[in-house]
Every structure is written in structure tokens, then in C-alpha cells.
Amino acid sequence: MHPSHVIRGRTTQLLAGRHILVGVSGSIAAVEVPKIIRELIRHGADVRAVMSSEATRIVSAEALEFATGHPPVLQLTGNVEHVTLLGPGEGQADLYLVAPATANTISKIAHGIDDTPVTSFASVALGGHVPLLIAPAMHTHMGQNPAVRESLERLRSWGVGVISGVSAEGEEKIATPEEVAAAVLHRLAPGPWRDRRVVVIGGAARESVDSVRALTNESSGATAVALATQAFYRGAEVELWAGALQVPVPPFLSPTPWRGVRDLIALANREKGRLARAAAVLVPAALSDFTIDAQPGKIPSRGEGPISLTLHRAPKVLPVLRRLAPSPTRLVAFKLLAGEDAERLEEEGRRLREESHADWIVANDARTMGAPSTDALVLPPHSAPHWIRAPKAEFAARLLDELGEELPLGSPATDADSARRHRPRPRRSSLRRRR
Numbered sequence: 001m002h003p004s005h006v007i008r009g010r011t012t013q014l015l016a017g018r019h020i021l022v023g024v025s026g027s028i029a030a031v032e033v034p035k036i037i038r039e040l041i042r043h044g045a046d047v048r049a050v051m052s053s054e055a056t057r058i059v060s061a062e063a064l065e066f067a068t069g070h071p072p073v074l075q076l077t078g079n080v081e082h083v084t085l086l087g088p089g090e091g092q093a094d095l096y097l098v099a100p101a102t103a104n105t106i107s108k109i110a111h112g113i114d115d116t117p118v119t120s121f122a123s124v125a126l127g128g129h130v131p132l133l134i135a136p137a138m139h140t141h142m143g144q145n146p147a148v149r150e151s152l153e154r155l156r157s158w159g160v161g162v163i164s165g166v167s168a169e170g171e172e173k174i175a176t177p178e179e180v181a182a183a184v185l186h187r188l189a190p191g192p193w194r195d196r197r198v199v200v201i202g203g204a205a206r207e208s209v210d211s212v213r214a215l216t217n218e219s220s221g222a223t224a225v226a227l228a229t230q231a232f233y234r235g236a237e238v239e240l241w242a243g244a245l246q247v248p249v250p251p252f253l254s255p256t257p258w259r260g261v262r263d264l265i266a267l268a269n270r271e272k273g274r275l276a277r278a279a280a281v282l283v284p285a286a287l288s289d290f291t292i293d294a295q296p297g298k299i300p301s302r303g304e305g306p307i308s309l310t311l312h313r314a315p316k317v318l319p320v321l322r323r324l325a326p327s328p329t330r331l332v333a334f335k336l337l338a339g340e341d342a343e344r345l346e347e348e349g350r351r352l353r354e355e356s357h358a359d360w361i362v363a364n365d366a367r368t369m370g371a372p373s374t375d376a377l378v379l380p381p382h383s384a385p386h387w388i389r390a391p392k393a394e395f396a397a398r399l400l401d402e403l404g405e406e407l408p409l410g411s412p413a414t415d416a417d418s419a420r421r422h423r424p425r426p427r428r429s430s431l432r433r434r435r
Contacts, residue, residue, distance in 0.1 A: 004069035009044040012397065014185055014233055016044035021085060021093045023118035024064070024072075026054025029100035029137035029174040033059060034067035036099055036135075039177035040184060041068075048072070048085065048093075052105075052116040073117055082117070086124040095188055096125040099163075100137035100174045103148045109134075110151035126158065131187050133161040137174040140167060161187055166251075175251075182232060182252045189235025192404035196279035198236040200228040201321075203243030204286040207260045208294035209309065219286030220370045221245035223334075226396035227282050228253050234400060239274065241267065243285055246370075261288050261314040268317070268324055275325040279407055282332040283321065284362070286369075288314050318356035328408045332399075333358035338366040342377060349379045360403060382406070 009016060020040055024030050037047050049064040049072035056074065064072045073081045085093055098105065098118060105118060114120040125132045134155065142148060152162060163183045165175035175183075202224015206214040225247050228240040232252060241264070242255035249255050258264040264287070268275060275281060290311040299307065318333050325331060335352045337345060349363035364376035374395040379385045380402070388395050 002069040004038075004041055004047075004067070007038060008041050011039075011042040012185075012233065013044045015040065015188065018045045018095070018188060019091075019093045020045045020047050020184065021050060021096045021121065022047060022068075023050045023052075023096060023098040023105075023121055024055040024059065025052050025098065025100060025102045025105040025116070025118050026058060027100040027102045027137045027174070028058060030055050030058040032174055032177070033099060034063055035177045036180050037064070037067040039181040043181055043185060045184075050081075050117050050121050052118045054116075055118075073121075076117055076120060082120045082124045086121055086128060086130055088128060092128075093130060095131045095133065095184060096121055097133045097135070097180070097184060098122065099133075099135035099180060101134040103136075103138045103142040103145065106134065106136060106155070107147060107151045110154045126160075131161075132159075133163055133180075133183055133187060135163040135165070135175050135180055136172055137165070138172050140170050140172055143167075143172045179251055182229075182250065185233040186235055186252075189233065191234055191401075192407045193231060193279070193400065194235035196236050196407070197239065197274065197277055198228075198231040199239045199241065199275060199278045199281045199325075200224050200231065201241045201264070201281070201283045201285045202227070203245045205260050205264070205288040206244050207288050207291050207314075209292055210295045210297060210299045212298050215288070215290070215292060216244060217286035217288065218366075218369050219244075220247050222247045222370075222392050223284040223374060223396065224282075225249055225253075226392040227284065227400065230393065230396040230400050234404070236279075239278075241285075261291060261317060264317055265315060265320050268320055272324040275321065276329065278325055278329050280330040280332060280403060281321055281325050283318065284334045285317075286336070287317050290314055316356070318352075318358060322357045327359075330360065330403060330407070331356070331358040332360040332362065332403065335361060335363040336366055336369070337363065340365060345377045346379065346385055349377065349385075353379065362399070378402070380406075 022037060024033050040047050047068045048070045049068055051072050051074055061072050061074060076082060108119045109122040114123050156162060161183060163175045163180055165173045203221040204217040204219040206216045208214050228238050229250055232238045240253050240255045241258055243258055258267050291314045292309055292311055322331055333352055333356055335349050337348055345363040349361040353361050359381050361379040362376050368374050373391050375389045377385055378388055388398050
């Protein structure tokens with residue numbers, strides 16, 4: 001068994017049965033391509049590589065054959081590989097990814113120049129409407145070249161996805177394997193979440209005591225990040241509204257920060273139009289039940305005797321979200337208890353549904369906070385309660401797949417939202433900022 005088969009589908013099966021071609025052009029970033037290929041395989045994809053002659057000077061054909069399990073295409077022959085693999089009919093690849101895409105290759109593709117296997121494959125992909133993604137890598141000044149910027153804009157206008165990485169050390173570095181795989185998953189997602197807006201509200205509320213201290217909850221925000229990530233993988237246009245987080249956020253997500261409960265309610269009212277057009281609003285946030293009147297400056301730490309703080313009951317967020325995001329938007333509320341049994345979890349979950357009018361309830365015990373796995377009782381609106389016990393990423397995937405089965409036909413998202421799939425996403429790279 002080839003080593004590529006051993007890792008296939010280890011992360012997800014979302015690309016199972018999908019055939020992806022990776023075009024490799026002559027950038028030093030080509031040394032990262034085997035990692036990108038392996039990440040795609042871990043999501044279930046079958047991957048083949050196409051190389052320019054310049055790319056073979058940087059990474060060997062044997063390295064890419066090891067990574068993919070297939071010999072790479074090094075030149076076009078009488079087998080017309082670009083037509084055989086990307087043309088119409090049985091065996092057509094599902095997506096063509098150019099990674100890395102040099103300034104030279106980007107400009108050639110944008111102007112219809114076919115003088116390498118990589119650019120010839122791009123011409124067939126564009127002409128045959130096969131999804132095309134590019135992951136640029138070049139010196140920063142090359143990225144600032146007006147000709148390159150114009151070529152990128154032309155490709156975007158044709159529906160080509162641009163996966164920009166980070167601008168650092170004078171280079172426009174290629175996106176990480178995880179970013180590239182996420183972009184591929186997002187572009188190819190076939191399921192019910194495709195092009196639908198999903199709002200995930202997560203992290204911990206922080207209620208200020210004074211200018212430097214705050215009361216907060218013991219929440220890492222890991223469930224919210226997992227839900228946002230899995231929704232993005234499934235093709236959703238994801239918004240992550242993030243309170244205090246103790247886990248990193250993937251670069252392909254752009255969090256909108258909030259601090260306390262009143263801050264979150266103000267954010268919801270400002271974004272009420274977006275909430276109303278969402279297919280689902282999921283709220284695993286650790287919301288404060290109490291607020292406090294913050295004192296200006298810093299409460300002195302010197303001195304003796306107790307310091308009294310007066311807590312006030314915080315306004316409830318879920319009823320506000322329900323009012324701003326009425327049906328058919330699915331509101332998914334999370335209920336956290338401490339040390340309660342299953343019967344009590346279900347009882348409190350049903351009570352929360354009555355109070356908030358949420359559609360789905362997820363009830364779990366405080367021992368799962370900060371843990372790598374989730375052990376939660378899920379209460380759907382039209383079927384029996386059941387448990388999902390799994391690592392957080394798998395929990396998020398299963399919950400979204402179950403919720404997706406009951407989404408109404410059509411999407412609350414606008415046509416403009418759907419068009420964002422083919423437009424540049426907000427990124428860190430100067431290739432994305434300088435326009």
C-alpha cells in the first residue's frame with residue numbers, strides 16, 4: 001500500500017471521491033507543496049501534480065510522486081494530459097490548484113499564454129469552467145507590480161479564487177497547508193451549507209470591574225472555533241463573533257470581537273440585517289449572568305479589609321437574537337450546567353428552549369470546558385434528544401451535519417453573499433490589501 005493511502009481521510013472525508021490537480025510553478029515555495037498535497041489527502045482527496053520545468057529545479061518529481069502516489073505530469077505528450085485530466089467527460093478533475101503561483105505564471109494565465117504544462121492546464125480549466133484556485137508566492141515588490149495586481153484582479157473577475165498567505169520578511173509567502181486545504185474544501189463543498197451565512201457567537205464574556213480587571217467565565221472558545229471552521233469547510237459564509245478566546249483562530253476566519261453582554265447585544269443590533277439573513281446562528285458563548293458597575297481607573301491593591309462588588313443580573317442575549325433572527329433562521333443555544341445528571345440536563349435544556357425560543361439546544365456539563373472532547377446532549381426541535389460524544393472538531397461536524405438536514409430549501413443569504421465565494425476574502429497579505 002502506498003503511504004498516501006494510509007493518511008487518506010484521516011482528518012475528514014469531505015474530499016472523498018474528489019480528484020484535485022496541483023500545478024507547481026518555479027517558486028522556492030514549491031518545497032511546501034508536498035505538505036499541501038498531504039493535507040488535501042488527509043481530507044480524502046485523490047491528488048495528482050503538474051510541474052513546470054522550473055519547478056523541477058526546486059522540488060523533485062520523485063518527491064511529488066511520493067506525496068501523491070502518482071507520477072507528476074512534467075510535459076504534455078500525445079496523451080494530451082491537460083485535456084485528458086481537465087477536459088470534459090469521465091475522469092475530469094474537480095478542481096485545479098496552482099500552488100505556488102509565481103508572478104510569471106499568474107500573468108501568463110491572466111493573458112492566455114500557454115507555454116508550460118501548468119499554464120496549459122489552467123487554460124483548459126478556465127475554458128471548461130473547472131474551479132481554479134491559485135496560491136501566490138513571490139517577492140513583495142513583485143506583488144506590488146501593477147501588472148501583477150492587474151492580472152490578479154482579472155483572474156478574480158473570472159471566478160478564480162486567490163489564496164493569499166502572509167506578507168513577511170519581504171516576501172508574499174505561500175498560504176499554509178491548512179489554509180490551502182480550507183480554501184479547497186470551501187470551494188468544493190456540495191452540501192446544504194454551501195453559500196449560506198452562518199454566525200457563530202463564542203468565547204467568554206468579560207465584564208469590567210475597573211480599567212484593568214474583569215469578571216469572566218471559564219471558557220476556551222474551542223467549540224465556537226471548531227463550529228466556525230467546520231461550517232467554512234462545508235461552504236458556508238462564516239462570521240465568528242468572538243469574546244475572549246484561549247485557542248487560536250484559523251487565518252481563513254476573520255473574528256468580530258465583543259467583550260461583555262451589553263457589547264454583544266449592541267453588536268447584534270448593529271448587524272441585525274446580517275443575523276436575519278443567516279441560515280443559522282449558533283451560540284456556544286459563555287455569556288455572563290451578571291454584570292458589574294465598572295469603576296474608573298484601577299481599584300487600589302494596597303490596603304486592608306474586604307472590597308465589595310455589586311453584581312447586577314445581565315440582560316438575556318438569546319431572546320434578542322431570536323427577535324433579530326426569526327424563523328427560518330435556526331437558532332442553536334448552548335446550556336451549561338455543573339455536576340448535573342442527564343435528566344437534569346434535558347430538563348434545563350427544554351426550559352431554555354421555552355424561554356429563548358431557540359430551535360436547537362445543546363446541553364453539557366462544565367467538566368467539558370477546556371477539555372479536548374465534548375460530551376453533550378442535543379435536543380433537536382422535531383426528534384428525540386441524543387448524545388454526541390466526540391473530540392470538538394468531530395462534535396462540531398456532526399452537529400452541523402444534523403442541523404443541515406433540516407435547513408429549508410433556498411438560502412436566507414443574498415446573491416451578493418453567494419458571489420463572495422468567487423471574490424477575494426479579507427487576508428493578511430499585501431497582495432490582498434494593495435488594490
